[in-house]
Amino acid sequence: MPPKLRTLLVALVGGAAVGRVVNTSFVGRHNGTDRNRCGRKVRKRDGFSKDGAVHRGATVFSDFSYNFCWLVRTLRVKGEGGRWETRTPATAAG
Known part of the structure; x- marks a missing residue:
């Protein structure tokens, strides 16, 4: 792991309110x-992404x-x- 990434992860985990250990x-x-x-990330299928920008866009949309x-x-x-009454995480956060 690169030193910069390790430093960033230690800072993020150290500042977490929930715990100090990453739960895999x-x-x-x-x-x-x-x-x-x-669908682009399904294993052993032909729906994989051939373009990195499209793959990142699909990932952002899926996460959003x-x-x-x-719900x-x-x-x-x-x-x-x-x-x-059901709520989304965004509704629960206000």
Whole structure:
């Protein structure tokens, strides 16, 4: 690992409010979700990207739609009348 990248990672993990250790299961789950949502990253298929800029664009769109448009069941809140209201991460963050 390049020294600059290592320094950056140590600073980011050290400043995290949740923990001081990178949990690889979260990284693996994110990669699996990303592969599932973005057809260009599916293993052993012909949907791979031939252009780096298009691949980055598809990745950004996939990450954006996952973080801001996907309804997350664990973020739901009880609304008026006792019914559950689903929320996206963006809605939950305000």
